[in-house]
Amino acid sequence: MKLANLLSPSRIILEMSAGEHWPAIVELIDHLVSEGSLDPALRDEVLAALKIREEQVSTGVGHGVAIPHAFSEKLDKVVAILGRSKTGIDFEALDQKPVHFVILFLVPKKDYHLHLQTLAAIAKMFTNGEIRRRLGEAGQHQEILDIFSGKSPKTAANGAA
Template identity: 65%
Template structure:
């Protein structure tokens, strides 16, 4: 059995964007890629390759999966580890999602090509987690990066106002 990557273990506080500025599909993806570069999680040299790979993936079908969630993802031959960023948008982003609703949570990840087999399980686990209405409520209510990471790790309070 292939191990599944856990989202919370792939993120640090600096890989969480509390309120994204972008309101449109592809600018939101670029904003998150640039954030990864800004915090030193992705090399500037890889920016164009990663953005092109994400654009190619999005042109196939939007990664807006519904429930206010998008999971843009791509592969790189130049990474040795998975690189992930979580973005939250209070305004909502027009992501051309499957349910035509605005996206409030974006989980972007780039997987090393050598770990191709891991991405489908990771994608499924993330999608399943975000179908939980309570998790989405807790993520919306979280006031800081640490609270968001706690929700993603399953450590958040069960009571949300």
């Protein structure tokens, strides 16, 4: 499952305001609610599931990336959002470095296999230092989507002309 298929311009925050682990997760969930991708009635349930997951081990996986995720029986499709922080968020990451990219996703409990596919796709994408650099420099939502779609900077620029 490609990350580009899970995101849209409205599901990308170019500069997060939160500077700490839990407030960053709340900011992302509240953004999903405000832009209509998550039912407000599910907000507290989803936050509780994320809190349990985060208490097990931080989802700050290193290289400036965090991948908080949880399951819900009340979702019918995977919901994802990307938040970027140029200054960095203290996410209690495994490498103890600030997180600059938070990719939060929620998976329907019935589709557990999508959880592993989505995690693998995100991990593969973010192990590439060049992709992280390009994502950090991207100035527009569409630029970020183009990177996730695998478009080269030249292809993306030509497509915009």
